[in-house]
Amino acid sequence: MNICPSPIAGLLVVETIPYADVRGVFSRLFCDKELAPLISSRQIVQVNHSRTATVGAIRGLHFQHPPHAEMKLVRCLKGRVWDVAVDLRQHSPTFLHWHAEELTPENALMMAIPEGFGHGFQVLEPDSELLYLHTAHYTPEAEEGLRYDDPHLGIKWPHTVTELSERDAKHSLIDANFQGISL
Numbered sequence: 001m002n003i004c005p006s007p008i009a010g011l012l013v014v015e016t017i018p019y020a021d022v023r024g025v026f027s028r029l030f031c032d033k034e035l036a037p038l039i040s041s042r043q044i045v046q047v048n049h050s051r052t053a054t055v056g057a058i059r060g061l062h063f064q065h066p067p068h069a070e071m072k073l074v075r076c077l078k079g080r081v082w083d084v085a086v087d088l089r090q091h092s093p094t095f096l097h098w099h100a101e102e103l104t105p106e107n108a109l110m111m112a113i114p115e116g117f118g119h120g121f122q123v124l125e126p127d128s129e130l131l132y133l134h135t136a137h138y139t140p141e142a143e144e145g146l147r148y149d150d151p152h153l154g155i156k157w158p159h160t161v162t163e164l165s166e167r168d169a170k171h172s173l174i175d176a177n178f179q180g181i182s183l
């Protein structure tokens with residue numbers, strides 16, 4: 001696995017090197033030794049999977065507040081998604097900047113999204129599937145979201161938005177009182 005920087009400090013992109021032969025492909029999806037530089041003392045405590053049927057559907061943007069803030073490692077197992085992370089760290093020089101990567105099974109990229117970032121994605125192929133590794137348990141009372149179309153973020157989604165959960169449609173817009181996440 002190659003751990004690559006992104007334009008936002010702390011947000012990393014991991015390249016996985018798949019082993020291909022006549023039978024198909026073998027890939028290591030997680031290794032605490034190889035990923036130690038980014039995982040540090042964190043532990044993976046939950047593994048989630050989602051399948052999203054419709055091209056253009058968006059999930060996000062989601063995050064958990066401290067003390068339930070988490071690192072998420074996200075990869076695409078099927079289809080194609082445009083995965084975006086937004087820097088919400090209070091006092092970060094890149095506060096409210098975002099970075100996106102297209103994730104596919106073929107490019108085998110994994111976004112390593114640390115605490116203090118919002119995360120979302122848009123589906124670019126039908127029935128796209130994502131695998132998430134989390135370093136904190138799901139804590140709905142600590143969870144918050146931002147609007148995918150928040151003008152303060154200006155995220156340039158690659159496809160027309162076709163579907164959104166009721167919850168994601170109701171997130172508040174960022175206003176002058178929004179301080180970000182204090183870690």
Ligand SMILES: Cc1cn([C@H]2C[C@H](O)[C@@H](COP(=O)(O)OP(=O)(O)O[C@H]3O[C@@H](C)C(=O)[C@@H](O)[C@H]3O)O2)c(=O)[nH]c1=O
Nearest residue numbers: 048050059060061062063072119120121132138165167
């Ligand atoms: C995220 C999550 C949801 N759920 C439940 C709550 C709800 O009934 C159902 C669907 O949840 P949601 O609508 O929040 O699912 P979804 O909108 O897909 O939420 C996900 O979005 C992406 C962008 C992320 O980054 C993920 O961490 C997660 O927040 O699953 C769990 O039981 N455990 C979990 O970890």
